[in-house]
Amino acid sequence: MTQKLFLVKSLFLLLTLSLTHFANAQDKVNVTGTVVDKDAAVPLEYATVTFIDRTGERSPQGGVTDFDGNFNIEVYEGNYDINVEFISFETKTFENRTLNSDLDLGTISLGLNSDSLDEVVVRAETTQVEVRLDKKIYNIGKDLTTKGGTVTDALQNIPSVAVDVEGGISLRGNENVRILINGKPSAMAGFDDTTIFQQLPAD
Known part of the structure; x- marks a missing residue:
């Protein structure tokens, strides 16, 4: 009797773990896209893509672009604000996006942030x-x-x-x-x- 009870518990635990793993596997989606410079039309490497959960239940998720400006990030299903950022460029935000399947954001163009530029001083220098x-x-x-x-x-x-x-x-x-x-x-x-x-x- 004890052996049968142990066997049933083991099978139940194994089934529970399998269902949990299956649920977690189904709980994630892939978000892809490409980040480029709006003016020069060149890819931006190491641009950051951040997914902020609107419910606040999950910590921010995200990743960076590769050499060609591409990203492929796996995130949990849910409602997110998606921020695409690069140093000295304007941040692009996709607000209240529901992610329940794989999503391709396409080409994301970022323009220079003029507010971050102070002033440029050009001085004429004689050669040595x-x-x-x-x-x-x-x-x-x-x-x-x-x-x-x-x-x-x-x-x-x-x-x-x-x-x-x-x-x-x-x-x-x-x-x-x-x-x-x-x-x-x-x-x-x-x-x-x-x-x-x-x-x-x-x-």
């Missing part, structure tokens, strides 16, 4: 090295590596300019070089005396 017919102009202020260094340190960063251990300067192997500071010859250094550049700060 300007090459002209009779001279090469090097703007030391553009070279962050020479901060705190000397003029000699700055000259060592100029392409085709070589500085030896004694401070001698040559341009493409030619030591007959004249250096102008701020466009003018410096009274501190003669034509052949370049050791002064080892003492002058680069800034």
